Amino acid sequence: MSGQSDPIERAFREGSGRAVASLIRIVGDIDVAEDAVQEAFVIALSKWPVDGVPDDTAAWIITTGRRRAIDRLRRESLGRSILGDMVQDEALADPLEGEGEGHPMRDDQLRLIFMCCHPALNVEAQVALTLRLLGGLATKEVARAFLVEEATMAQRLVRAKRKIKSAHIPYRVPEGREWPHRLPPVLAAIYLIYNAGATRTTSTEEHLEDLCLEAIRLCRLVRSLMPREPEVRGLLALLLFTESRRATRVAADGSLVLLRDQARGSWDAALIEEGHALLEPCAPAGPYQLQAAIQAVHASARTFEETRWPKIVELYDSMLLIAPTPVIAMNRAIALGEVAGPAKALALVDALELEPYYLFHATRADLLRRLGRFDDAAEAYRVAASLAPSVGEENFLRARLRELR
Amino acid sequence: MNKYLLSVHAAPGADCHSMPPEEMQAAFQKIEALETEMKEGGAMLFSGRLTEPDTATVVRHDDGKILTTDGIFAESKEHLAGFYLIQAKDLDAALGWANKVTTAVGQPIEVRAFWNPPGS
Structure with a gap:
């Protein structure tokens, strides 16, 4: 997924998730569905330039893919045996007959994301499946996004798909009462995809930035399918x-720019x-x-100084009620520091057990600097830099350390 | 319908033998009620509680000889204490039963589908 991907590749990415989602319902097998969609796009590559691009490209891909998939299943005479497992009632009906509210196809992508993010799968598998099946990323691209070897990612995907098949993870949209349990992993996967892109914005590997846009695209999709779900709206916001x-977070030399600046x-x-x-x-x-x-x-704040810090502290207080984690407590302390001063903030931060977290040391360093305790600040910057997850962040912290002298 | 094994994993001493009699009674009642529900829901195929793990015997072939050893196959903190063999539509339905079993017995439950031969 390079920045200069050609329009056909782009169309593939946009349409393949929808096509895979529908074909899994129709043929009842993830691998058969994936292969059929690939084949349909190959056919499109030779046909569209001659016959012209169809009005509804996604529908064309689904119809063509469905034909290929059913041919293959018949050829391998697995036919009904495979078709029986995941497929619901309307399996072999025309998949494109009407697509309005209540039509199964409208929910296919929702079925797919709930299957990919089933709590019986581990988080790595959830994220990988979501990017592969719904996002249409190649295995190689998913591997690159998470800094693992392609073979490792391929294995992870194979294992996840095997579990879906052998444990009979259903292809369905969970009922309302299940949502409190089923929605969080879906949102967490999208959030992880965004963060994987955002934390590496400062790196030299530019292609990774696309992950942020991919996460937003997936989140918009989920939002369009569940428009009234407050947490989906919250995540998208x-x-x-x-x-x-994002563009203002990185300076020309690749180093990090703080919110303040x-x-x-x-x-x-x-x-x-x-x-x-x-x-x-x-x-x-x-x-x-x-x-x-x-x-x-x-x-909403036009300048850093105009930020409504008391409101932010209040919102962190609400977050602590839901999830009393030290990271949230630290962020609350930073916000409080803008109201009550760095000494108060430092006292709160020092009480937290966050030794391995680089931002804990970076936060302490900043507060110590503001308190004029430069030796302590320097030591904290050194520790923070040694724990920084990216070169950009490390450079930023080392620059701050130099400014102290 | 698919078949699933719900296995009950227990730490040593974490069973009802260490409970006061009235608690044990209440625990048994909960389990009995659940098993009735499983039978009436058409899920229950078979269930059983195993004897203590130190009563196990392992038999294996070693160089053509039969070797019989006292004790369990693999030493671990938890042991298989019992199981339910159920039938369910899919993993979600099986997890639904597992949720009820873990609530009733107070131990973690491992859920595994039975292997279906191809073409079945």
Whole structure:
């Protein structure tokens, strides 16, 4: 998924998830569905330039893929035996007959994401399957996104698909009462995909940035399928606010730019507006809505000094009620520091057990610096730099360390 | 319908032998109620509780000789204490029963599907 991917590749990415989702329902087998969609795109490559591009390319791919898949199943005379397992009633009916509300096809992508993010699969498998099947990324690309060998990723995908098949993980949309248990892993997978892209924005591997856009695309898809689910709106808002500032988070030399120093005028106003609109209807309750609400406060402040810190502290307090983790407590302490001063913040941060976390040391370093305790600050910057997850962040911390002298 | 093994894994001493009699009684009642529910729901195929793991015997072939040893096959903190063999539509249905079993017996439950021969 290079930045300069050609339009056909792009079309494949956009349409393949939908086609795979429908074909899994129709043929009842993930591998057969994936292969059929691949074949359909190969046929498209030779046919479309001659016959012209069809109006509804996705429908064309699904119809062609379905024919290929059924041919293959008949040829291998597995036919009904495979078709019996996952497939629901309308398996062999025309998949394109009407596609409005209530039609099974509308829910295919929802079935697919709930299957990919089934809690019986581990998180790595959930994320990999989501990117592969719903995002249409090649195994090689999924591997690159998570810094593992292609063979390792291929194995991970094979194992996950084998578990879905042998344990009979169903291809269905969970019922309402199951959602509190089933929705969080879906949202967590999308969030992880975004973060995998965002944490490496500072690296030299530019192709990885696409993961952020892929996560937003997936989140928009889930939102369109579950428009009323507050946490889905919350996650989408959070991603949009974060994305609105991504370009200003990195300086020309690749080092990190703190929120305090970012060029606010360059934040993407359209994304921010969309984020605000998603949050508006009700007071934030779930963890993603709360995180989004915090980002909304930052997005609304014209300057760092104008930030409504007491509001942010209040939102972190609400988050601590849901998830009392030391990382959230640290972020609350940082916000409180802007209201009550660095000494108060440092006292709170020092009480946390976050030794292995580089941002814990970076936070301490910043607070110590502001308190004029430069030797302690230098030591904290050194520890933070040694634990930094990317070169960009390490460079940033080392630059800060040099400024102390 | 697919078949699943729900196995009950228990730590030593974590069974009902160490409970006061009235608690043991209540635990048995919960399990009995669940087993009735499983039978009435058409899920139950077979179930059983095993004797203590130190009563196990392992038999194996070693260089053409039969070797019989006292004790369990693999030493581990938890041991297989019992199991339910159920039939269920899919993993979600099986996990639903496992959820009820773990609530009733207070031990973790491992859920595994039975292998279906190809073409079955």
